[in-house]
Amino acid sequence: xxxxxxxxxRRRNRAALLxxxxxxxxxxxxALTEALELNRSxxxxxxxxxxxxxxxxxxxxxxTGSAGRPSTLVACVPRSITVAAVEIRADxxxxxxxxxGGEVLERSESALEAGADPIEAxxxxxxxxxxxxxxxxxxxLVDEGAVAHSTELGWIDRDAAAELEAATGxxxxxxxxxxxxxxxxxSRGDAGEARKLLYLHGGRGLTAGLVIEGRAxxxxxxxxxxxxxxxxxxxxxxxLRGCLDAxxxxxxxxxxxxxxxxxxxxxxxxxxxxxxxxxxxxxxxLGAVVTxxxxxxxxxxxxxxxxxxxxxxxxxxxxxxxxxxxxxSKLRLRTPVLGDEGALIGAAETGFAAVFEEMR
Amino acid sequence: MLLELTxxxxxxxxxxxxxxxxxxxxxxxxxxxxxxxxAGKSTLVKCVAGIHGIDGGAIAVDGEARTISGPRDAAxxxxxxxxxxxxxxxxxxxxxxLFLGREKRRGLVLDDDAMEQxxxxxxxxxxxxxxxxxxxxxxSLSGGQRQTVAIAKAVxxxxxxxxxxxxxxxxxVAQTRQVLELIRRLADQGLAVLYISHxxxxxxxxxxxxxxxxxxxxxxxxxxxxxTQSQVVELITSGRSGSLGLGADTNGARS
Numbered sequence: 001x002x003x004x005x006x007x008x009x010r011r012r013n014r015a016a017l018l019x020x021x022x023x024x025x026x027x028x029x030x031a032l033t034e035a036l037e038l039n040r041s042x043x044x045x046x047x048x049x050x051x052x053x054x055x056x057x058x059x060x061x062x063x064t065g066s067a068g069r070p071s072t073l074v075a076c077v078p079r080s081i082t083v084a085a086v087e088i089r090a091d092x093x094x095x096x097x098x099x100x101g102g103e104v105l106e107r108s109e110s111a112l113e114a115g116a117d118p119i120e121a122x123x124x125x126x127x128x129x130x131x132x133x134x135x136x137x138x139x140x141l142v143d144e145g146a147v148a149h150s151t152e153l154g155w156i157d158r159d160a161a162a163e164l165e166a167a168t169g170x171x172x173x174x175x176x177x178x179x180x181x182x183x184x185x186x187s188r189g190d191a192g193e194a195r196k197l198l199y200l201h202g203g204r205g206l207t208a209g210l211v212i213e214g215r216a217x218x219x220x221x222x223x224x225x226x227x228x229x230x231x232x233x234x235x236x237x238x239x240l241r242g243c244l245d246a247x248x249x250x251x252x253x254x255x256x257x258x259x260x261x262x263x264x265x266x267x268x269x270x271x272x273x274x275x276x277x278x279x280x281x282x283x284x285x286l287g288a289v290v291t292x293x294x295x296x297x298x299x300x301x302x303x304x305x306x307x308x309x310x311x312x313x314x315x316x317x318x319x320x321x322x323x324x325x326x327x328x329s330k331l332r333l334r335t336p337v338l339g340d341e342g343a344l345i346g347a348a349e350t351g352f353a354a355v356f357e358e359m360r
Numbered sequence: 361m362l363l364e365l366t367x368x369x370x371x372x373x374x375x376x377x378x379x380x381x382x383x384x385x386x387x388x389x390x391x392x393x394x395x396x397x398x399a400g401k402s403t404l405v406k407c408v409a410g411i412h413g414i415d416g417g418a419i420a421v422d423g424e425a426r427t428i429s430g431p432r433d434a435a436x437x438x439x440x441x442x443x444x445x446x447x448x449x450x451x452x453x454x455x456x457x458l459f460l461g462r463e464k465r466r467g468l469v470l471d472d473d474a475m476e477q478x479x480x481x482x483x484x485x486x487x488x489x490x491x492x493x494x495x496x497x498x499x500s501l502s503g504g505q506r507q508t509v510a511i512a513k514a515v516x517x518x519x520x521x522x523x524x525x526x527x528x529x530x531x532x533v534a535q536t537r538q539v540l541e542l543i544r545r546l547a548d549q550g551l552a553v554l555y556i557s558h559x560x561x562x563x564x565x566x567x568x569x570x571x572x573x574x575x576x577x578x579x580x581x582x583x584x585x586x587x588t589q590s591q592v593v594e595l596i597t598s599g600r601s602g603s604l605g606l607g608a609d610t611n612g613a614r615s
Contacts, residue, residue: 115610122395146567190487190548229375258533258534261533262533265532265536295465304532305537306537307563308542309536309537309565310533310537310561310564310566311561312561312562312564312565313560313561313563313564313565313589313592314587314589315564316564316584316585316587316589316591317564317588317590320585320586320587320588325585325586328585328586329583329585334544334548335541335544337487345544
C-alpha cells in the first residue's frame with residue numbers, strides 16, 4: 001500500500017538522519033543540516049521526533065577551548081537499534097551485539113567442539129538476544145544466503161540462512177567472512193576512500209570479498225584459495241590440482257604463520273623457501289583476481305597480514321608479472337586496521353544497512 | 361614535489377660519495393632508498409638533514425631552491441630524521457621524550473596536561489595501540505615500542521618529510537610488522553616518507569617507489585607496482601637491470 005507522499009518523505013528523512021549519525025558519529029544540528037541538505041526546521045522536527053521515540057539524544061559537546069557555550073551534539077542511542085553478528089569459524093563462534101552508532105554492546109566467543117553443528121551453536125548463543133537484525137558471516141563462497149562452498153567448514157551447498165531461521169525462529173542474513181570484513185574496514189576502518197575494495201581473508205583456506213562503495217555485491221564472494229596457480233600440481237581437498245590453498249599448504253600456515261615467519265626471520269632456509277613460494281603463489285592468484293575485478297585497494301586480512309608483511313617482495317613481484325600495468329599502478333596494498341574484529345563489525349554493518357533500507 | 365634533489369654531489373676529500381644524484385619525493389608516498397653498504401644512502405640522508413653540506417647540485421622544497429646548512433634548517437622546512445640509534449632518553453617517560461627540547465609551557469611552568477593530551481592524540485592518529493601508559497619511562501619499552509615513540513616524535517612537529525634510517529633493523533618479526541604498518545600510515549596521512557632499508561620484503565611491503573643507489577649514483581627510481589625483486593637486487597648489486605639503470609659504459613669509476 002502506497003503511503004501518502006508526506007509520510008513517506010518523513011520516513012526517508014528519519015532513516016537518512018539515523019544513518020548519518022550511525023556512520024559519522026555525534027554531530028551538531030548545523031552539521032546535520034548541511035550533510036543531509038534539509039531545512040533547519042525539518043532537522044529540528046525530526047530530531048525531536050526521534051528523541052521521543054528513544055533513538056537519539058542531545059548531549060553537551062566537549063568544550064573546544066574557545067569562548068562561548070559548547071555546541072549541543074546530536075547522538076544516537078546505541079540500545080535503540082541493535083544488530084546481532086556472528087562469525088562462524090571451524091573451531092569457534094564469535095558473537096557481537098552492536099548498537100546504533102557502532103558501539104559493541106556485548107561480545108563473546110565460544111569454542112566449537114569437533115563435530116558440533118555451528119548452526120545449532122549459533123541458536124544457543126543468540127537465543128536470549130533481541131535485535132533488529134541478525135547476520136552470520138561464513139568463510140566461503142556465499143550467494144544470497146546460501147553457502148555454495150566452504151573449505152574451512154567443509155560445507156557444500158548449504159542453505160545457511162534457511163537453516164539458521166529454522167533453528168532460531170528469526171530471519172538471518174548470511175555474508176561471507178571476507179566480504180563482511182571488507183564492509184567493516186570500509187565503514188569503520190581506514191579504507192573508506194576505496195571505491196572497489198578487495199579483502200583477502202586468511203582462515204583455514206583463503207577467501208576474498210569485493211565491495212563497491214562499501215556495499216556487498218552479488219558475485220563479490222571469491223574463492224581465492226581455489227584459484228589454480230600450478231596446473232597439475234598438488235591435490236587439493238576440493239578435488240582440483242594445484243589450487244593456491246594446496247600449493248601454499250594454507251591449512252598449515254593458518255595454524256603456524258607465526259612460527260614460520262619467525263623461523264624465516266632467524267634464517268631457516270626451508271622456512272624462507274616455503275614462505276617465498278607461498279608469497280609467489282599468492283601474488284599470481286592475486287593477479288588473476290585483480291585482472292578480473294579491477295579493485296583500487298586490497299587488504300591482506302587474517303594470517304595473510306603476517307604473510308604479506310613478511311613476503312611482500314615475492315608477492316608483489318609475482319603480482320607485477322601477472323597483471324596489466326594500468327590495473328596495478330594506482331592500486332593500494334594495505335593491511336586492515338580492525339584486525340580480527342573486522343568481520344564481526346562488517347557483518348553488523350551489513351545488518352544496519354538492511355535496517356535503514358527497511359525504514360525507508 | 362615536496363622534496364626534489366637535482367644533481368646532488370658530495371665529496372669527502374678525494375672520494376666522491378654521491379655523484380649527480382636526482383631524487384624527488386611527493387607528499388603521501390613512501391620512497392624506499394636501497395643500496396649496498398657504501399652506496400651512499402646515509403650520506404644522502406645526512407645531506408638532506410643538514411648534517412653535511414653539499415658540494416654540487418640543488419635541493420628544492422615545494423619547488424623552491426633551499427640551502428640546508430644545519431639540522432635546524434631542515435626542521436624548519438618540516439624535515440625530520442629518525443636515526444638508527446633513535447636518540448631517546450631512557451630515564452624520561454614517553455611524553456617527556458616526545459617533547460624533549462620543545463616542551464610546551466604555560467607561563468613559567470611546563471604544561472604537562474596539554475603535552476600528554478597531544479601525545480595521546482598523535483599516537484591514536486597513528487593507530488598505535490601498543491603503548492598504553494604514556495608515563496612509563498622509555499627504558500621499560502620494547503624495541504618496537506621505542507621505534508614507535510621515535511617515529512611519533514618526528515611526526516609531532518608538523519613535519520612533512522620523515523626520513524627513517526633502517527627502522528626495522530634491530531626488531532623482531534612481530535615488531536617489524538607493526539613498524540611497517542606505521543610507516544604506511546604516515547604516508548597515507550599525507551606525509552612524505554623516505555625509508556632506508558636493506559630488507560627487500562620490508563621495502564616492497566610499504567614502498568610506492570624504490571630508488572636504488574649504486575656506488576654513489578642513482579641507478580634507477582622504479583614504481584614499486586612495476587618492480588620485481590630480481591630487478592631491484594640487480595640494481596643494487598650491479599647498478600643496472602635489463603634496460604634499466606646506469607649505462608653499460610659506467611662501472612662506477614669516475615672518468
